[in-house]
Amino acid sequence: xxxxxxxxxxxxxxTMDFGGLRAVDAVSLEVSTGEIVALIGPNxxxxxxxxxxxxxxxxxxxxxxxxxPPEKKTQRINGFKPNRVTTIGMARTFQNIRLFHNMTVxxxxxxxxxxRTTTSIVGAIMRGASTKRQEQETIExxxxxxxxxxxxxxxxxxxxxxxxxxxxxxxxxxxxxxxxFLLLLDEPAAGMNPQETKALDELIVRIRDTEKIAILLIExxxxxVMNISxxxxxxxxxxxxAQGTPMDIRSNPRVIEAYLGEEAxx
Amino acid sequence: MLDNMKRxxxxxxxxxxxxxxxxxxxVNTLKxxxxxxxxxxxxxxxxxxxxxIVWRWAMVRRDLKSSESDSTDDDQARPGIGQRILEDPKxxxxxxxxxxxxxxxxxxxxxxxxxxxxxxxxxxxxxxLGLNITVGLAGLLDLGYVAFFAVGAYTxxxxxxxxxxxxxxxxxxxxxxxxxxxIALGFPILxxxxxxxxxxxxxxGSIAKIVIENWxxxxxxxxxxxxxxRPGLFGLDMTIESATTYTYYLMILMVxxxxxxxxxxxxxxxxxxxxxxxxxxIACVAMGxxxxxxxxxxxxxxxxxxxxxxxxxxxRNTYINPNSFTFMESALVLSxxxxxxxxxxxxxxIAALVLILMPEYLRAFAEYRMLxxxxxxVLMMIFRPEGLIANVRRKYTRxxxxxxxxxA
Ligand SMILES: Nc1ncnc2c1ncn2[C@@H]1O[C@H](COP(=O)(O)OP(=O)(O)OP(=O)(O)O)[C@@H](O)[C@H]1O
Ligand SMILES: [Mg+2]
Numbered sequence: 001x002x003x004x005x006x007x008x009x010x011x012x013x014x015t016m017d018f019g020g021l022r023a024v025d026a027v028s029l030e031v032s033t034g035e036i037v038a039l040i041g042p043n044x045x046x047x048x049x050x051x052x053x054x055x056x057x058x059x060x061x062x063x064x065x066x067x068x069p070p071e072k073k074t075q076r077i078n079g080f081k082p083n084r085v086t087t088i089g090m091a092r093t094f095q096n097i098r099l100f101h102n103m104t105v106x107x108x109x110x111x112x113x114x115x116r117t118t119t120s121i122v123g124a125i126m127r128g129a130s131t132k133r134q135e136q137e138t139i140e141x142x143x144x145x146x147x148x149x150x151x152x153x154x155x156x157x158x159x160x161x162x163x164x165x166x167x168x169x170x171x172x173x174x175x176x177x178x179x180x181f182l183l184l185l186d187e188p189a190a191g192m193n194p195q196e197t198k199a200l201d202e203l204i205v206r207i208r209d210t211e212k213i214a215i216l217l218i219e220x221x222x223x224x225v226m227n228i229s230x231x232x233x234x235x236x237x238x239x240x241x242a243q244g245t246p247m248d249i250r251s252n253p254r255v256i257e258a259y260l261g262e263e264a265x266x
Numbered sequence: 267m268l269d270n271m272k273r274x275x276x277x278x279x280x281x282x283x284x285x286x287x288x289x290x291x292x293v294n295t296l297k298x299x300x301x302x303x304x305x306x307x308x309x310x311x312x313x314x315x316x317x318x319i320v321w322r323w324a325m326v327r328r329d330l331k332s333s334e335s336d337s338t339d340d341d342q343a344r345p346g347i348g349q350r351i352l353e354d355p356k357x358x359x360x361x362x363x364x365x366x367x368x369x370x371x372x373x374x375x376x377x378x379x380x381x382x383x384x385x386x387x388x389x390x391x392x393x394x395l396g397l398n399i400t401v402g403l404a405g406l407l408d409l410g411y412v413a414f415f416a417v418g419a420y421t422x423x424x425x426x427x428x429x430x431x432x433x434x435x436x437x438x439x440x441x442x443x444x445x446x447x448x449i450a451l452g453f454p455i456l457x458x459x460x461x462x463x464x465x466x467x468x469x470x471g472s473i474a475k476i477v478i479e480n481w482x483x484x485x486x487x488x489x490x491x492x493x494x495x496r497p498g499l500f501g502l503d504m505t506i507e508s509a510t511t512y513t514y515y516l517m518i519l520m521v522x523x524x525x526x527x528x529x530x531x532x533x534x535x536x537x538x539x540x541x542x543x544x545x546x547x548i549a550c551v552a553m554g555x556x557x558x559x560x561x562x563x564x565x566x567x568x569x570x571x572x573x574x575x576x577x578x579x580x581x582r583n584t585y586i587n588p589n590s591f592t593f594m595e596s597a598l599v600l601s602x603x604x605x606x607x608x609x610x611x612x613x614x615x616i617a618a619l620v621l622i623l624m625p626e627y628l629r630a631f632a633e634y635r636m637l638x639x640x641x642x643x644v645l646m647m648i649f650r651p652e653g654l655i656a657n658v659r660r661k662y663t664r665x666x667x668x669x670x671x672x673x674a
Contacts, residue, residue: 055552082548083557094549098549100541100542103542106662111542113535119536121567124531124537131534135535139663156662177553178553178554
């Protein structure tokens, strides 16, 4: 890769307590430009909680979440509201799909443009030239994104009527509509069949290569993870137990015991 | 069918048993004897039996319907009659024309009493459309909506009685005051959901009424404010008849204005954010929508309309007192929204007209009004939870020029 890698997200010693339960325990993680990084671990390891802390859904108990947006100055985003995190440029998808069910597929993506547009209540009522232009741009961009994830034929369908795999791709398109520099995907392949997973694999790589969006993903599908990620972090019981390239992780005895072994048993 | 009969008979017997002490036994305290009204027992049995049969039949139909729509795998495959009328221009245009003509000549052919009732119904149309923003579009329950209506009405009443300020100046002020109070209510309840939201908004509505009732110096207490002038027209002196007719046309304009503005908002960045908030709050903020701002906007905008027509309400009645702003009115407006179909403008208009005009014209029903509302609500929830007219799915068109550019 010719361009120099630049840190985008830097998490240091992130800890999250729920009452007496320490769901995330001093986890550190970094993502740089042009990277696909995976976060894996057995069920209940605290991966989703980690995502929630980074994206502002939860306020972490301890630790630092630092964002280095390209061409802007570094920000410590602990305790920021989710919409601010998204506006800075980190967008996410959800493990248990959270689409706007009674809105159309296109409208779902258009919501992603909300934080990049400015029309106010008064502006919406007046519907002046700039409002119209913004609206048209929103529609255009959203269609383009639907094309990229292969959902353009479903544009006017209600989101709830989409098949499962398509819903996951719609979540990705919606997150991309916010113009992020980092995309956080929480188990994007969950519930997909092998063909769909393969297509997703290609989609994620394409997003990284052509859209220049770095990716941090949680995933249980080992084949997908090993295929596409440059680096992998492994969590167990809230703690980070390993990190490294797919090769390292595959041969790490601790990981095999904690995670891959369990997979083999199942 | 036989099974249904058997069950219905059981239901009837059960009802007879339950209502026995109430409907059959009557202690005549004057003569100190017990009257047995066996005929009542027969009526209860018959009534319960028939209702039960009808109910079961309806349930069977509903199940049939839902399994049908499952098999077609698309709940839009057979749009309801309402939607078909709306979407087919061949039907839609003449219907609209007839409606327009009827609306225009209405006050000229009926007497002042009926025109006055119609004005009230139109006021509730606007209230329904306003609450539809908050409840139907943004999904924020508001059981104290009538408070904003009161704010508007009293704004005009007070401005007029203290400083002699006229209707037309008060109208926008009333709307803005409504919006202001909408924000004031919105702030403390930003984080509330479900039951809590219901309780707090309910409380807000009651507090508003209690304040008005007890703050004599400003609101004139339970006596209310009298002698509020009707809407003026360049200082013309009008008879009551022509003033009513004028108010009627004013309300028609008001309804059109409301539809126009709310439609524009619905099809905008703001309206979509409201809908997304209703669908999934967490996903909505995670996609970059500012929750506080969006919610406050929805409360303020919904309350704005209540404030606006509150002014017109005060002008129509020429007299306001706290009794016009009880929980009943809030419930009525909410029923209009639920009955009409959350988010649907045409549905809300129809529901408002039905719910306001029916008790006025069918006086016999008026006494059982609340009972009927309840029954209608329950039936709606079971058979048409999406309301009389479901919200139409909107399609967006791309601009032709740009599409070409993209394909090239
Ligand atoms: N809001 C919460 N309140 C209390 N406990 C929570 C909360 N969210 C998560 N937990 C707990 O934190 C632990 C980690 O959960 P988390 O959802 O982060 O796991 P995960 O790694 O995403 O697992 P999975 O692979 O099943 O998605 C679990 O024990 C869970 O019960
Ligand atoms: Mg998880």
